[in-house]
Amino acid sequence: MTETQEGAGAAADAPGAPPVPAIELDGVVKEYLAHGEVVQAVKGVTLTIAEGEFFSLLGPSGCGKTTTMRMVAGFEEPTRGTVRLHGRDVTDVPPDRRDVNMVFQSYALFPHMNVWENVAFGLKRRKVPSGEIARRVGEMLEIVALTGREKRRPREMSGGQQQRVALARALVNRPRALLLDEPLGALDLKLRQAMQIELKRIQREVGITFVYVTHDQSEALTMSDRIAVMNDGRIEQLAGPREIYERPATAFVAGFIGTSNLLRGTVDRVESGCAVLRVGAEGRVLAAEGAHRAGEAIAVTVRPEKITISTEEPAGGLSAVRGTVSEVVYLGLYNSYAVSLADGAEVTVFQQNALDSTSTAERGDAVWLSWQPQHSYAIGS
Amino acid sequence: MSASGPRSAGRTRPRGRWTDRLLRIYVWLVLAWLFLPIAVMIVFGFNDTQSKSNVSWQGFTLKWWGRLDEYPDLVVAVRNSLLIALVSVAVTTVLGTLMGLALGRHRFRGQGATNLAMFAAISSPELVMGASLLSLFISAGVETGFATVVIAHVLFSLSFVAITVRARVVGMDASIEEAARDLGATPWTTFWRVTFPMILPGVVAGALLAFALSIDDFVITQFTSGATQTFPLWIWGATRIGMPPQVNIIGTLIFAVGVAVAVLNAVTARRRGT
Ligand SMILES: Nc1ncnc2c1ncn2[C@@H]1O[C@H](COP(=O)(O)OP(=O)(O)OP(=O)(O)O)[C@@H](O)[C@H]1O
Ligand SMILES: [Mg+2]
Numbered sequence: 001m002t003e004t005q006e007g008a009g010a011a012a013d014a015p016g017a018p019p020v021p022a023i024e025l026d027g028v029v030k031e032y033l034a035h036g037e038v039v040q041a042v043k044g045v046t047l048t049i050a051e052g053e054f055f056s057l058l059g060p061s062g063c064g065k066t067t068t069m070r071m072v073a074g075f076e077e078p079t080r081g082t083v084r085l086h087g088r089d090v091t092d093v094p095p096d097r098r099d100v101n102m103v104f105q106s107y108a109l110f111p112h113m114n115v116w117e118n119v120a121f122g123l124k125r126r127k128v129p130s131g132e133i134a135r136r137v138g139e140m141l142e143i144v145a146l147t148g149r150e151k152r153r154p155r156e157m158s159g160g161q162q163q164r165v166a167l168a169r170a171l172v173n174r175p176r177a178l179l180l181d182e183p184l185g186a187l188d189l190k191l192r193q194a195m196q197i198e199l200k201r202i203q204r205e206v207g208i209t210f211v212y213v214t215h216d217q218s219e220a221l222t223m224s225d226r227i228a229v230m231n232d233g234r235i236e237q238l239a240g241p242r243e244i245y246e247r248p249a250t251a252f253v254a255g256f257i258g259t260s261n262l263l264r265g266t267v268d269r270v271e272s273g274c275a276v277l278r279v280g281a282e283g284r285v286l287a288a289e290g291a292h293r294a295g296e297a298i299a300v301t302v303r304p305e306k307i308t309i310s311t312e313e314p315a316g317g318l319s320a321v322r323g324t325v326s327e328v329v330y331l332g333l334y335n336s337y338a339v340s341l342a343d344g345a346e347v348t349v350f351q352q353n354a355l356d357s358t359s360t361a362e363r364g365d366a367v368w369l370s371w372q373p374q375h376s377y378a379i380g381s
Numbered sequence: 382m383s384a385s386g387p388r389s390a391g392r393t394r395p396r397g398r399w400t401d402r403l404l405r406i407y408v409w410l411v412l413a414w415l416f417l418p419i420a421v422m423i424v425f426g427f428n429d430t431q432s433k434s435n436v437s438w439q440g441f442t443l444k445w446w447g448r449l450d451e452y453p454d455l456v457v458a459v460r461n462s463l464l465i466a467l468v469s470v471a472v473t474t475v476l477g478t479l480m481g482l483a484l485g486r487h488r489f490r491g492q493g494a495t496n497l498a499m500f501a502a503i504s505s506p507e508l509v510m511g512a513s514l515l516s517l518f519i520s521a522g523v524e525t526g527f528a529t530v531v532i533a534h535v536l537f538s539l540s541f542v543a544i545t546v547r548a549r550v551v552g553m554d555a556s557i558e559e560a561a562r563d564l565g566a567t568p569w570t571t572f573w574r575v576t577f578p579m580i581l582p583g584v585v586a587g588a589l590l591a592f593a594l595s596i597d598d599f600v601i602t603q604f605t606s607g608a609t610q611t612f613p614l615w616i617w618g619a620t621r622i623g624m625p626p627q628v629n630i631i632g633t634l635i636f637a638v639g640v641a642v643a644v645l646n647a648v649t650a651r652r653r654g655t
Contacts, residue, residue, distance in 0.1 A: 074563075101563055111557075169564070
């Protein structure tokens, strides 16, 4: 637990004062000049990452995740906006004078140095006494389970081992934040999952802020305290994993994270804080929250596993739509149904496979789909 | 199916052995072709010749090794050659390395022109380069001698260093240097601790090439040397009256040094893992 001391020292605030965030981006824009044309890689990102948080930047390829992270590390200078680390404006500070360390997607290990020299590199630059370097490098190699491989060259090691050297090389400096750019991208699925658990354990152990870039939504959901979903240089939603999953703020987030159904309809009336949508002739969808007026056309999302399939008309308090089963796919733990609605929209439903399951719908059956009002949310278009 | 395996193996085996043997013969022929002249040079350094011309084998002797300084102008010429090589290689290595780094790492205005100029310097005939350098020096009022030879040698070997270094730089992951900066290294430290060790094999290879080009250059040196004698120029003069075995010995020594440095570079590059 000695690892946290340096990082936590300065951040220990006077009681009562709000804690100083580890990382703040304020209206950050990054423009590149490519072939005489201005390309906006990041189009105005504002976010605050708290001390000790596991924060993920999630988004499709080319959405600006790496660029955002490189501005935090100091490799790119924002065209506009400011970057603050622990309250200090570092927008113009070079990377070697920022209190953060980065783990590169390609690992970027020094090929002419062995494992020990790689890990000790940062401490030597900081003129740490050699006795302490030896102790800290030893400790760190123990944490990443590489003790006994100090003399190996990077290219004599497997991908997973190199990844851990890269992690140790950054962590040994006890940075106040660790930036990881798709650090598991080059690993196969099994090793990837093992390393996810490992990373999470290490983060708990050293207790420092992790900023994690990934385009893998399940990785972000399982590991993060909070996630910023990025698209086309902007943050679409910034929230905890559960909220991102259950209450996607935009159609993009709903589509990017897991499977989601998008239903469009017109607001019929507003009843006790619930907008009631008319969907098709008999369908009604209740959307909690949001100020909506009658006559307004909106879209709502609902996750496939929240929907119940039945042949009888469901009770009054639920959202309910009618449709015809067009496809049933057996997926072991659950069945996946594709249900076509009267207006042509297709809804995906996951239904768990209970052993005594009697209510299995067949292809061609006319069915009711129903779900609790709190499981559908109106989203921005 | 099961029978085709052994049968095809039985058929290809002798053919494989036959082509193997052919390949081995070919390799030895190429090696002989490359090294026979060098072997002759080395052997005739030990020739107990009596006449001025050292062309027929007279018996083994070590006496020439003790009389390396028999011809004072030869000693001067060799010393000049070594000095010219050392100075021009030093200048070429520094300039060529910087050029290789710039060409491999950055996009800049004039990059295409630089590449073209480098290629032109490599491919233009020595005779043309020598003659044009001479007229340049004359019209600029520069007296030809040691300095002009160094300038000329830097000129024709610069491209070789730049190209070997550029090849290293291009093959290098740029994020490795960023990692060094990220870990607290200044640009200066990053260069000496990370960039330079990684491009070092290219720098050494380029320097070796420059040394080899400089030490035995004749044509351009002839044009630009003025009164300065170099080893190749001295040999050229001596061939008319007969070449003493000392020339073979000095050639052998230069060859041995070159081989030693090349082997050292290969071995340390492998050990460094780069
Ligand atoms: N140096 C550059 N010059 C010009 N355009 C750039 C440069 N770097 C990035 N871009 C552009 O900026 C956009 C964002 O790039 P960035 O690398 O941040 O994406 P990313 O979200 O990390 O994607 P990936 O998941 O593929 O790594 C892309 O469209 C990219 O083409
Ligand atoms: Mg990226």
